[in-house]
Amino acid sequence: MFFSWDYLFQGFVTALSWQNLFWAFVGCFMGTLIGVLPGIGPTSGIAILLPLTTVLNPISAIIMMAAIYYGAMYGGSTTAIVVNIPGESASVPTALDGYELAKQGRAGPALGIAAISSFVAGTLSLLGLTFFAPALASVALAFGPPEYFALMFMGLSLVISLSQRALLKGVISMALGLLAATIGQDPLTGDVRLTFGSEELIAGVNFISVIIGLFAIGEVLVNVERAITHIYEHKKLEWMPKWSDIKQCAGSMIRSSFIGFFLGLLPGCSPSVTTFVAYDVEKRVSKHPERFGKGAMEGVAGPEGANNATVSGCFVPLFAFGLPTGPAMAVLLGGLMMYGLQPGPMLFTQNPQFVWTVIASMYIGNVILLVLNLPLVGMWARIALLPFPVLGPLIVIFSIIGAYSVRYLLLDIWVALIFGVLGYFARKLGFPIAPMVLASVLAQMLEASFQQSLLISHGSLLIFFNRPIAVAFMVLAFVSIGRGLWAEFRDRGLEVAEEDKD
Amino acid sequence: MKSQRFSDMVSGIFLALLGLVVVLAAIQIKGAPDVRMQPRTLPLILGWIVGVAGAALAFRAWRYRGPVRIVPWPDRVGTLRVGVTLAALIVFLLLVEPLGMPLSSSLLVGFLVWYLGGYRPIYAGLLGLATGGTIYVVFIRLLNLSFPIGPLGR
Numbered sequence: 001m002f003f004s005w006d007y008l009f010q011g012f013v014t015a016l017s018w019q020n021l022f023w024a025f026v027g028c029f030m031g032t033l034i035g036v037l038p039g040i041g042p043t044s045g046i047a048i049l050l051p052l053t054t055v056l057n058p059i060s061a062i063i064m065m066a067a068i069y070y071g072a073m074y075g076g077s078t079t080a081i082v083v084n085i086p087g088e089s090a091s092v093p094t095a096l097d098g099y100e101l102a103k104q105g106r107a108g109p110a111l112g113i114a115a116i117s118s119f120v121a122g123t124l125s126l127l128g129l130t131f132f133a134p135a136l137a138s139v140a141l142a143f144g145p146p147e148y149f150a151l152m153f154m155g156l157s158l159v160i161s162l163s164q165r166a167l168l169k170g171v172i173s174m175a176l177g178l179l180a181a182t183i184g185q186d187p188l189t190g191d192v193r194l195t196f197g198s199e200e201l202i203a204g205v206n207f208i209s210v211i212i213g214l215f216a217i218g219e220v221l222v223n224v225e226r227a228i229t230h231i232y233e234h235k236k237l238e239w240m241p242k243w244s245d246i247k248q249c250a251g252s253m254i255r256s257s258f259i260g261f262f263l264g265l266l267p268g269c270s271p272s273v274t275t276f277v278a279y280d281v282e283k284r285v286s287k288h289p290e291r292f293g294k295g296a297m298e299g300v301a302g303p304e305g306a307n308n309a310t311v312s313g314c315f316v317p318l319f320a321f322g323l324p325t326g327p328a329m330a331v332l333l334g335g336l337m338m339y340g341l342q343p344g345p346m347l348f349t350q351n352p353q354f355v356w357t358v359i360a361s362m363y364i365g366n367v368i369l370l371v372l373n374l375p376l377v378g379m380w381a382r383i384a385l386l387p388f389p390v391l392g393p394l395i396v397i398f399s400i401i402g403a404y405s406v407r408y409l410l411l412d413i414w415v416a417l418i419f420g421v422l423g424y425f426a427r428k429l430g431f432p433i434a435p436m437v438l439a440s441v442l443a444q445m446l447e448a449s450f451q452q453s454l455l456i457s458h459g460s461l462l463i464f465f466n467r468p469i470a471v472a473f474m475v476l477a478f479v480s481i482g483r484g485l486w487a488e489f490r491d492r493g494l495e496v497a498e499e500d501k502d
Numbered sequence: 503m504k505s506q507r508f509s510d511m512v513s514g515i516f517l518a519l520l521g522l523v524v525v526l527a528a529i530q531i532k533g534a535p536d537v538r539m540q541p542r543t544l545p546l547i548l549g550w551i552v553g554v555a556g557a558a559l560a561f562r563a564w565r566y567r568g569p570v571r572i573v574p575w576p577d578r579v580g581t582l583r584v585g586v587t588l589a590a591l592i593v594f595l596l597l598v599e600p601l602g603m604p605l606s607s608s609l610l611v612g613f614l615v616w617y618l619g620g621y622r623p624i625y626a627g628l629l630g631l632a633t634g635g636t637i638y639v640v641f642i643r644l645l646n647l648s649f650p651i652g653p654l655g656r
Contacts, residue, residue, distance in 0.1 A: 168555050168558055168559050168562070169559065171551065171555050172517060172551075172552060172555045172556065172559070175548045175551040175552045175555065176552065178544070178548050179524060179545065179548045179549075179552065182544055182545050182548070186541035188541075189541050191531060191532055191541040192531075193528070193531050193541055193542070193545055194524065194527055194528065194531075194545055196527065220587075221584055221587065221588075224580075224583050224584055224587050224618060225576035225580035225581065225583055225584045226576070226580060227579070227580070227583065227618075387619060388618075388619075389614075389615055389618040389619025389620075389621070390615055390619060390621075390629065392614065392618060393610065393611045393614035393615050393618070394611065394633065396591070396610070396614070397607050397610060397611055397633060397637075400594075400607075401603070401607075401637065401641065401649075404603075404649070405641070405647050405649075408647075408648055408649075410595065410598060410599065413595055413598070414595060417588075417591055417592070417595070421588070424584070425513075428509075428573055428574065428575065429506075429509050429510070429513055429573065430506070447539075447544055450539065451538060451539050454538035454539060455538055459538050
């Protein structure tokens with residue numbers, strides 16, 4: 001993969017043609033709309049709209065598909081902030097603080113910061129994609145199953161330590177999330193596990209249902225019992241972020257660009273992981289970590305920035321090796337192949353014009369998203385002005401549709417309902433929710449990479465400790481576990497998760 | 503269940519039992535011949551974690567002698583509202599296949615808006631129909647998702 005100013009310049013010229021600009025705009029717009037529809041995440045968004053792009057020439061089509069992808073990524077955070085429905089797992093950390101901000105009447109500023117942070121991190125990480133892609137691509141190749149396992153293990157231990165004063169409950173929450181994901185077929189052997197004789201359960205538990213249940217339905221149930229009239233108690237609403245908000249989040253935006261981009265290079269490291277890592281980092285570097293979970297603006301800026309930066313990072317392995325790093329990228333790869341383009345090292349030598357036009361169009365897409373979304377912020381924030389008895393049932397029905405439209409299985413709605421009840425009790429009893437969500441998302445990859453590592457090492461667990469990158473992650477994980485245990489033994493109080501405290 | 507201490511003891515014991523059930527179920531998972539980690543290993547470990555952590559939670563709460571913290575459980579009216587909402591959701595789930603997504607959604611939204619907000623049935627019903635209509639147009643007609651459509655299908 002060779003960089004040249006010439007190609008980049010030519011790319012901008014092609015991408016700025018009125019035709020390509022138009023399709024980038026359409027893609028951003030439809031992507032955002034689709035992202036706002038609950039449950040229809042970027043992957044199904046691109047898949048649904050893929051047939052529409054067949055009428056276009058390959059370049060316009062890929063530009064539009066990429067635009068749909070990041071539009072959908074952005075749209076997902078809108079519902080996470082306004083009504084606490086994270087459309088996909090990547091928006092879960094955004095919901096933690098975004099919804100708290102919204103309840104304080106600051107949905108507008110939170111949405112604005114999300115848009116600005118997405119733009120800043122998106123653009124910064126595109127610079128990374130443009131200039132450093134070749135060198136970075138080889139780093140990603142050094143990642144084998146042991147490194148993945150160590151990375152995910154670290155991710156889980158970090159998220160448990162997020163629940164600071166409730167270590168036991170955090171561990172239980174994580175274990176339940178992993179358990180839910182083991183129901184159904186073993187990813188490697190296909191053996192049926194924990195179905196208790198039910199045939200429906202063989203299909204397994206989909207993590208989208210888990211997320212929707214825990215967040216959206218659980219939250220609605222809590223609101224139903226209190227007979228509230230509006231989901232936000234504050235009457236005074238702000239529409240736009242203040243200059244001080246932006247200044248406060250500037251550091252988060254830059255940090256999350258780096259986190260998102262570099263982790264995004266790793267195959268399999270999807271935004272659902274990087275947004276959690278970014279959130280955790282923000283909480284750790286903050287001078288006021290106690291504000292997190294109660295409406296910290298950095299808690300929105302960090303994950304949102306990382307989300308978009310990861311998208312740019314993901315394109316490196318896709319272009320350089322033809323390696324899709326996640327389901328959404330796999331659909332995009334399908335789109336590329338539909339047009340007879342085989343991503344991989346040859347793509348850059350055979351179709352440089354194509355690659356650089358797409359990269360240029362991503363810069364433009366980021367600008368379009370910002371211009372498109374800042375004016376819409378007020379509109380989205382107003383949704384929450386609907387009385388709760390009207391909004392609540394609508395949230396429920398659209399969550400149900402979101403859960404159902406992943407696989408068209410009624411089972412998924414039942415699962416969402418069960419996890420809704422679980423989420424309700426978790427909120428009441430002070431169990432943290434985030435570990436359960438992350439665990440259910442990572443479970444399959446965690447188990448598969450563990451299996452593969454043991455195959456490589458012929459059964460020796462030492463493989464996680466004699467490879468430099470893996471051992472670094474493992475050490476971090478054990479440090480964070482050790483710190484948690486230390487805090488646990490010092491403190492004999494009752495466990496109540498910080499993020500769910502009233 | 504009023505105090506956090508008692509709630510923790512009850513949920514801890516429940517989780518310990520759940521862990522036990524998972525362990526028992528995991529033991530019965532068939533083994534595969536040539537893999538390093540048996541399909542039953544992960545569920546087995548997780549069952550142990552849930553069981554032991556649950557027991558520890560209960561024990562910790564039992565030993566706790568600090569100030570009482572009250573769990574914000576709802577009053578009778580609140581419990582009823584949650585119960586009815588859940589019941590409505592279950593009825594909805596049973597109706598999705600025979601009635602189809604748009605019709606059953608209309609019923610669910612109409613009922614919940616009426617029950618939760620005390621709006622006049624006519625408004626609630628219209629809102630329900632509007633929701634069902636939107637679902638039909640956007641998800642079934644426009645996006646072509648294969649939802650059950652019930653009697654509307656033919």
